Amino acid sequence: MKRKSILLIIISMFAIFAAACGSNNVEKKTGSSKDDVIVIKHQLGESKVSKNPKKVVVFDMGTLDTLDKLGLGDRVVGVPQDSIPTYLKKYKGSEYKNVGTLKEPDFEAVNAIQPDLIIISGRQQDSYDKFEEIAPTIFLGVDSKKYMKSFKENVTTIGKIFGKEDQVKQELTNIDNEIAGLKEKAKASNKKALITLTTGGKVTAYGPASRFGLIHDVFGVKAVTDDLKADPVHGQNISMEFILEKNPDILYVIDRDAAIGEGNNAKGVIENSLVKKTNAYKNGKIVYLDPGYWYLSGGGLESVSEMVKEAAKGIE
Incomplete structure (x- = not known):
């Protein structure tokens, strides 16, 4: 009887231990699920x-x-x-x-x-x-x-979701350093710029606080005019006479046709007899921006870094 009692006690202890382990496993799984x-x-x-x-x-x-x-x-x-x-x-x-x-x-x-x-x-x-x-x-x-606030929030969100916080932080630090270098050059320069987009033979201009306005707002490149009443997304329709009148030192050009697969037409549109009279043309400062970065994929870690480099070509 004594042996049976001891055996029953041992069996009971094992049962309690197993139940406890099972309970712990459930808790861990539940906790893990919430954590995920x-x-x-x-x-x-x-x-x-x-x-x-x-x-x-x-x-x-x-x-x-x-x-x-x-x-x-x-x-x-x-x-x-x-x-x-x-x-x-x-x-x-x-x-x-x-x-x-x-x-x-x-x-x-x-x-x-x-x-x-x-x-x-x-x-x-x-x-x-x-x-x-x-x-x-x-x-x-x-x-x-x-731009930069929303861009940083977006990539930080991606980092949080995929456990890439440290890499995102380093990439953003690199971009901040690149921008700081460009701003310093832009501040020391007297060159003023006009941002344009070409499509279907027409030209639109973009100023500060517009779709491409980070050239002015973030990178610090001076605008050739404050008179633009451009739609933030679609820009303001302008003529070649407008470009000549404003006479920018730097003319940034984005080719929408190239972005959507309808040919590289910007140079043929922009480099006409009127624009050739501007400081931008005379000094070799018509900068054709990569439409992939600027029109299609702006706001990415690579694209923003490349955008800084391209904008710097106008100041250099």
Whole structure:
């Protein structure tokens, strides 16, 4: 009887120990599950996002740029392939699903992927609710009126989601240093600039606080005129006479036709008899900016760094 009692006590102890272990395992799993989900606040709301998602659909080219720079390209499973800049052309490969266009997403294609996360920006914001029905969706567009603030917030969010905080911090420090160098040169220079975009033979101009206004607002390059009443996104239509009248020392040019695959037409439009009379032309300071960086994928870690370098060509 004594042996039986001892045996029963031992069995009971094992049962209690096993139950305790089971309880601990449940708690750990539950805790881990909570730890793996973070709430991301963005312009369109709040979204619960799993940390380190494996399948991401990206509609914002600046974000695609950032993911690529951080070595996270293997997480991208779907993109609007017709809008990808040349330097990110690998994402046009068959291993990536084409999910429509920037303005007309293919929701069936997105749904078929069953992504863990969808990232959108301005052109898709009206479809936010539709995207949210498929998967957690966050808005990471850049605000031209507070370009660097929104850019830094966006890439910091990416770093938080994918556990790349330290790398993002270092990349942003590098960019801040590059900008500081350019601002110093711009401050010491008397050169004044005009930012233009060409498309279909027409020219529009952009000033401070516009889509491309960071050249003035952030990089410190002086504007040739304060009279522009440009739409922040679409710019102000101008004539060649306007360019000659303002006579910029630097003329920055973005070729929209090249960006959307309709040829490289900017030089033929800009370098006419009137513009050739300007200081910019005479001194070799017509700077043709890469439309991939400026028109398609602005707001990425690589694109912003390259934008600083390109803008500096006007001051050098």
